[in-house]
Amino acid sequence: NLIFSQDTPYFKLTTSEKITPYLNYFILETAFSFNQRTWAVDFIKWYWGGMLESGATTWWEHYDPRQTNNLSTTSSLCHGYGTSPNIYIISDIIGIRPASPGFEQAYFSPLTESCDWAKATIPTRRGAIKIEWKKSPAHELIFDIKSSFPIDIILRLPLKTIEHATFHVNDEVNILSDI
Numbered sequence: 001n002l003i004f005s006q007d008t009p010y011f012k013l014t015t016s017e018k019i020t021p022y023l024n025y026f027i028l029e030t031a032f033s034f035n036q037r038t039w040a041v042d043f044i045k046w047y048w049g050g051m052l053e054s055g056a057t058t059w060w061e062h063y064d065p066r067q068t069n070n071l072s073t074t075s076s077l078c079h080g081y082g083t084s085p086n087i088y089i090i091s092d093i094i095g096i097r098p099a100s101p102g103f104e105q106a107y108f109s110p111l112t113e114s115c116d117w118a119k120a121t122i123p124t125r126r127g128a129i130k131i132e133w134k135k136s137p138a139h140e141l142i143f144d145i146k147s148s149f150p151i152d153i154i155l156r157l158p159l160k161t162i163e164h165a166t167f168h169v170n171d172e173v174n175i176l177s178d179i
Helices: 020-034 037-052 086-094 157-161
Strands: 097-099 105-108 117-124 127-135 140-145 149-157 167-171 173-177
Touching: 020 037, 020 086, 037 086, 086 097, 086 117, 117 140, 140 173, 167 173
Parallel strands: 105 149, 140 167, 149 173
Antiparallel strands: 097 105, 117 127, 127 140
16 A cells, blocks of 8 residues: 555555545545645645546535546535645645644744745634735745734744745734744
């Protein structure tokens, strides 16, 4: 059995005759737990992105990107468990996750090599955090972090990234580094 293969279908399991978003959540969770973040993002693009390219407007119960006809009259075309990559889009691609209860502090470690830009508003009990990051035409990173409440953002980025990045924050955001 191969898991974390660099080629599609990215994994081979003896029980993977019908691969589902439900099964793939556990594969994603394993990949992120083993710090295979880039692999996991490629897997999200292949699996969930493939479902969108196949015409999905909701997440299907069964989907196999290797098949040309994924629609089945015995399958539901709307399953909530298909949203499983959402948590990783926030925590790893956008790069924000709580470092203390109530988001008084948050870690910031976006996966900037996975895409050219990312943007999100994260609602919390204390208010909203708005994050946008993008690559400039010169491939420098521009980070825009706004919060409606006081928050310490703990950077978990390589020093070379920090040195060549621009940060825009509002008065509620305090940038810290754990380097």
